[in-house]
Amino acid sequence: MNGIRVKICGLTETSDIPAALMAGAAYLGFVFFDRSPRNLALEAASFMAGSVPPGPCKVALTVDADDAFLDRLLDRVPLDMLQLHGSETPERVADIRARFGLPVMKALGIAGESDLAALEEYGRAADQILVDAKPNPEAKLPGGNGVAFDWHLLAGRRWSTPWMLAGGLTPENVGEAIRLTGARQVDVSSGVESAPGLKDGERIRAFCSAAMEP
Numbered sequence: 570m571n572g573i574r575v576k577i578c579g580l581t582e583t584s585d586i587p588a589a590l591m592a593g594a595a596y597l598g599f600v601f602f603d604r605s606p607r608n609l610a611l612e613a614a615s616f617m618a619g620s621v622p623p624g625p626c627k628v629a630l631t632v633d634a635d636d637a638f639l640d641r642l643l644d645r646v647p648l649d650m651l652q653l654h655g656s657e658t659p660e661r662v663a664d665i666r667a668r669f670g671l672p673v674m675k676a677l678g679i680a681g682e683s684d685l686a687a688l689e690e691y692g693r694a695a696d697q698i699l700v701d702a703k704p705n706p707e708a709k710l711p712g713g714n715g716v717a718f719d720w721h722l723l724a725g726r727r728w729s730t731p732w733m734l735a736g737g738l739t740p741e742n743v744g745e746a747i748r749l750t751g752a753r754q755v756d757v758s759s760g761v762e763s764a765p766g767l768k769d770g771e772r773i774r775a776f777c778s779a780a781m782e783p
């Protein structure tokens with residue numbers, strides 16, 4: 570074991586939870602975004618998150634959510650972290666963190682060198698940064714597109730805020746991604762699916778072991 574922490578994002582079936590936990594995932598991600606094939610109704614999310622034993626971090630992914638939705642979400646679903654995957658400003662990130670009392674992870678899209686400055690800025694407002702691929706202009710979703718960015722952009726860089734690598738990771742490429750970027754945490758959604766929104770237990774297991782026991 571190398572201490573790498575894995576987040577499996579976009580769980581949609583109750584059976585995804587034991588699959589992710591048995592594989593050793595440290596974070597479980599639930600998506601709340603209407604247009605996503607991984608979108609969960611609050612009732613389903615409440616049941617799924619309620620079935621998680623103490624330990625793993627239960628993360629809610631939202632996109633430019635307003636306070637009324639976050640109130641309803643946190644009223645009904647037992648959660649440990651909010652992942653903000655829209656165009657929330659640093660001020661909005663800080664506001665959500667103060668108002669809702671949960672750690673916040675801000676997702677930032679990277680396509681080139683010039684996108685890296687935002688990591689410093691948002692690092693002052695968020696508890697963690699999710700360093701993800703910037704979606705193509707024609708993409709239907711702001712994340713979860715199974716697209717990677719050039720990992721060399723992160724090589725040799727250090728940030729004081731904890732961060733997690735995401736975007737197009739798979740059981741086949743996660744070892745190389747960790748080696749090139751120095752990531753200590755990795756996030757995956759599409760790369761462990763058999764179809765959009767359908768997690769594959771065997772790929773979850775393969776991903777976790779490739780990340781944690783290379």
Ligand SMILES: O=C(O)c1ccccc1NCC(=O)[C@H](O)[C@H](O)COP(=O)(O)O
Pocket residue numbers: 578579600602605606607608630632654699701710711712713714715716735736737738756757758759760
């Ligand atoms: O997964 C979705 O459907 C989604 C919808 C809206 C915003 C973000 C979304 N997903 C983000 C993720 O699941 C991951 O955190 C990240 O983007 C990596 O996804 P993938 O490239 O599919 O592994």
